Amino acid sequence: MKETAKLFKALSDPNRLRILKMLEKRTLCVCEITDVLNLATSTVSKHLSILKESELIVEEKNGKWVDYSLNTTTENKRVKEFLNNLDLWIVDEQIVKIDYIAACCVDRNLVCCK
Amino acid sequence: MKETAKLFKALSDPNRLRILKMLEKRTLCVCEITDVLNLATSTVSKHLSILKESELIVEEKNGKWVDYSLNTTTENKRVKEFLNNLDLWIVDEQIVKIDYIAACCVDRNLVCCK
DNA sequence: TTTATATTTTGCTAAATAACGAAATGAAAT
């Protein structure tokens, strides 16, 4: 029961939902997500750890970057059901469309190094 | 986006999930739910208002009682998808089985009047 | 109309959460 509540808690923050929709488009590193959401790096890192805790996303180290992507191969039934129907669960509002474009254009070599 | 987050926030509390599973069995009034969860009446009333806000449940006044039930006839796609697959989303742990029995046995004429 | 009682609202407290900046960590480049 607590595990179920935890999954929904992970999904109960607008910025975390925006991250999931962005990752639907492509894999992103922390600084790229930070750039799109316009939040502090530490805040984004924390959001990502919460999503990872619930198995919604997975990370992969690539040199000095950590790439995050949707956990599409999970065995977790609820996560699988959710990720397979992202369009039902998270309706494409204006902000999602804007994030899609931003996420596609963002380049880690430009937005990092700050 | 905020609307979506709000639905998940409503689902992010263990006691609210227990309430939804109980209502799967049958319609219940506030004092019956209070008796099963062993919480203050005001706390349960607040939980119910949050679930109602997200269209997950509906209320019907019946004399001095207010009966709550799952909003199975909703037009809300996400709520419909969720309620139609309650068994997937909320796994039947021990506590749910106990609540089922308690919810079936509880009688408003005995547990109210306090 | 008065009393009884089911529910909601209000006011409060303790705990959880999202946000930030600064410090710590870890891996790549020099």
Add this chain to the structure above:
DNA sequence: ATTTCATTTCGTTATTTAGCAAAATATAAA
């Protein structure tokens, strides 16, 4: 080995939330 830089962790603050008891509301019974 040292520096650089992406990320995480830590410490703090403001806001939200779950819980309770008490007061307010609303409806049924007397």
